[in-house]
Amino acid sequence: MSDPSTALPPDPARLDARHDRSRVVIIGGGPGGYEAALVAGHLGAEVTLLERRGIGGAAVLTDVVPSKTLIATADVLGVVADSAELGIRDADSATSPAAGSLTVDLDAANRRVRGLAHAQSEDIAASVREAGVRILEATGRLRGPDRVEAVGENGEVLETIDADVVLLAVGATPRQLADSPADGKRILTWTQLYHLTQLPEHLIVVGSGVTGAEFASAYRSLGSEVTLVSSRDQVLPGSDTDAADVLENVFARRGVRLKARSRAAGARVEGDGVVVTLQSGEEIRGSHVLMAIGAVPATDGLGLEEAGIRLRPSGHVETDRVSRTSVRGVYAAGDCTGVNPLASVAAMQGRIAMHHALGEAVSPLIAAQISSAIFTSPEIATVGCSEQDVREGRIDARVLTKPLGTNPRAKMQGISDGFVKLMVRHGSHVVAGAVVVAPRASELIMPFALAVTHRLTAEQLASTFTVYPSLSGSLSEVARQALWGD
Numbered sequence: 227m228s229d230p231s232t233a234l235p236p237d238p239a240r241l242d243a244r245h246d247r248s249r250v251v252i253i254g255g256g257p258g259g260y261e262a263a264l265v266a267g268h269l270g271a272e273v274t275l276l277e278r279r280g281i282g283g284a285a286v287l288t289d290v291v292p293s294k295t296l297i298a299t300a301d302v303l304g305v306v307a308d309s310a311e312l313g314i315r316d317a318d319s320a321t322s323p324a325a326g327s328l329t330v331d332l333d334a335a336n337r338r339v340r341g342l343a344h345a346q347s348e349d350i351a352a353s354v355r356e357a358g359v360r361i362l363e364a365t366g367r368l369r370g371p372d373r374v375e376a377v378g379e380n381g382e383v384l385e386t387i388d389a390d391v392v393l394l395a396v397g398a399t400p401r402q403l404a405d406s407p408a409d410g411k412r413i414l415t416w417t418q419l420y421h422l423t424q425l426p427e428h429l430i431v432v433g434s435g436v437t438g439a440e441f442a443s444a445y446r447s448l449g450s451e452v453t454l455v456s457s458r459d460q461v462l463p464g465s466d467t468d469a470a471d472v473l474e475n476v477f478a479r480r481g482v483r484l485k486a487r488s489r490a491a492g493a494r495v496e497g498d499g500v501v502v503t504l505q506s507g508e509e510i511r512g513s514h515v516l517m518a519i520g521a522v523p524a525t526d527g528l529g530l531e532e533a534g535i536r537l538r539p540s541g542h543v544e545t546d547r548v549s550r551t552s553v554r555g556v557y558a559a560g561d562c563t564g565v566n567p568l569a570s571v572a573a574m575q576g577r578i579a580m581h582h583a584l585g586e587a588v589s590p591l592i593a594a595q596i597s598s599a600i601f602t603s604p605e606i607a608t609v610g611c612s613e614q615d616v617r618e619g620r621i622d623a624r625v626l627t628k629p630l631g632t633n634p635r636a637k638m639q640g641i642s643d644g645f646v647k648l649m650v651r652h653g654s655h656v657v658a659g660a661v662v663v664a665p666r667a668s669e670l671i672m673p674f675a676l677a678v679t680h681r682l683t684a685e686q687l688a689s690t691f692t693v694y695p696s697l698s699g700s701l702s703e704v705a706r707q708a709l710w711g712d
Contacts, residue, residue, distance in 0.1 A: 247272045248584060251374045251387050253366030253528070254395035256283025257569040258559030260350055262393050262576030267357030269584050274387055275359050276366040276376055280344075281351040284397050285569040287343050288417035293440060295339045296420070297601050300447035303328055304603050307447070311640050330448050333423040340420055368392070368529035371553045391555055391583040394535075394543060395576060396528065398521035398561035406493040406517070412500045413493050414516050416441065426450045426514040430502050432490045433518035434461040436600050439473065441516055442482055443602040452482045453510055455502065457489040462600065466613060466661045468627070469606045472643055473663075476604070485510070493517070523562045538564060547590035549579035557583060565591070568598055594659075597675040599668035604644050607671035610659030610678040611649050623649045623658050626684075628704040630664050635695040641665060646700045648674070648684065650708045655683040657705075664697055673701055684708030 250266045252259045255277025266273045280287050306314070310322035354361065364376035364384050374392060376385040400415035402408055410418045416437055427450065431442045434456030446452045454461065454477070461477070461484065462470045477484060489505045493515045502510045523541045530537060536544040536552040542564030549557045557579035560572030574591060581588040597609035615621045630636045630644035641664070649659035660674035677687055687705035692698050 248390045249388060250274070250391045250393070250580070250583070251366065251389040252276065252393045252395060253374065254283060254393075254397060254560070254562075255279075255281040255361075256285050256395055256397050256560055256572060258572035258576035259283065259393065259395035260354055260576075261573040262395065262559060262580045263354050263359045264357050265577050265580040266391075266584065267354070267359045269580065269586065271391075271580075271584060273357075273359040274376075275354065275361050276364050276374070277361065278363055278365050278379065280347045281354060281361065282343075282347040283395075284417065285572070286347050286350065288420070290569050291343045291346050292339045292420050293416065293437075293444075294601055295342050296335065297440065297444045297603075299330060299335050299338075300444040301603060303330065303449070304447040308640060330425060332425045332448070336420045336422060343420075366396075366528070368533040368535075368556075371533050371535075371556050389555075391557070391580075393549075393576065393579055393583075394525075394528070394530070394551070394556065394558040394562060395560045395572065396524045396562045398523045398567070400517065401520040401522050402517055403490065403492055403519070408517060409495065412495045412514055414514060416516065416518060419516065422514075426512070428453070428499075428512035428514075430455065430493075430500065430510055430512040430515040431518055432493070432502065432515060433520070434458060434484075435463065435518065435520070438516070438518035440601050441518065442477070443473075446477075446480050446482050447603060451512075453485060453512065454482055455485045455488050455490055455504070455510070457487070459486055462606070465600070465606065466608060466647070466663075468613075468645065468647065469608075469661055469663045472604070472645070473602055473606065476602075476643055490519075521561060521567065523564065525562055540564060545575075547578075547592075548582040548588060549575045549591075550582070555583070566593070566596055566598065568596070570598075571596060595675070595679045597671050599671065601668065604641075604664050605662075605667035607662045607667035608660065609671055609675045610657070612659060613647065613649065613661075615659070616649055621649070621651070621658055623651045624708065625649055626704050626707040628700050628707070630697070630700060633695075633697060633700045633703075635697050635699070636664075638695065639665075641697075646670075646704045648704045648708070650684045650705075655685060655708050656681050657684060657687065662701075666697075670698060670701065673698070 248271045250271045250273045252275045263275045367375045374387045375383045378384045408415045429445045429450045430453045431438045432455045442452050442454045460470045491503045491505045493502045499513050500515045534553045543558040545558050545563045559575035561567045599607040611621050616623050626648045628646045631642045644664040647661040657677035662670045684705040692702050
């Protein structure tokens, strides 16, 4: 694809969108779709958003919002279970709190999860409508690069819409084992967990990536027995090794059983439980199994290839850094593109696409500036380059680490697991990357994300005031290590 810095809008004859109402059709109402709709609406375009399940898409209704809401419940139980050294005791027995001293009403918790997801969806839909966007409850199918069919639930064409700009934001669906399809009762994908009414007695989690690790952490805190099946040597393959080590140690201490270097061959329902068969022939018995083995882009049957849009062998839509596809005027955003599968990335791709399509100034997506978090306990947040990049010579930098256990606020709160890690370029001391492993690491990563994005130096971080005592104090402390010489 051409260099995004020299790219032209889809139609050079089009006037500024604020004066000539360009017709924009967005297929998919997740973060990539609704953020794009908001931008296009405020820029004065005539926008139609097609979404069948509800505005917010999977991120709001069945993925990010629900999972983090459930994790918030698990965090409360986890804090109580770890509070003995703070002097917390049972009011009746005067004994130390334990993981089994409290329980969760999963039915009530999941009703709250679904309610919050629905409320968030309604809030977003209201904002989109206020921006002048027309919402159609339908899926979209291309009939060429400039025409979209709105398709109803039964496959009927409700409307055919001409478009100057099309954005594909169709997301992805959970991958399943061919011989072990999810039944929503015992064999589950992560979209189906929120209809359980009782806590699984023994949850087998297949897959130790982000989704698998998050749910293994959450359900263990909620009180389930948990076995995590990992095809790799450790959890969170591709993540910071030290962070994965911390999480594995926490899992071991809290009773999560890890089956490393084990690949699931299938799962079956047997009686009132499930049996997961590994490729080695070993069988693991539990009450439920969660298949967390990745996602498949939802690009089939949308007329993309017929419209000339290039797909990768995986089915993901090929895009450049301003979200353009191989067809002029057609853009794509979110999990269907295969770029980092994060709601924040999808939203940024959608915003960039509309600014570019409608002739506004735009900065392309820069992968090195993406911050992300894994909502285990403790959380793991990262931005920029990794320590592995340094070790393998892709970047010339120092790796600075500060254990969280030395932080006074961490000591006060009984926090011993975690660290702050900073990658600082030799010579210039510009911050190139960071890792935070701590409670609320997703909040603590922001100063480092600012530093990476705006090329701040370790000295600038070190000289910035932080509150004492605070966990954020460790962010400046690790930066001060850069002052001690290369």
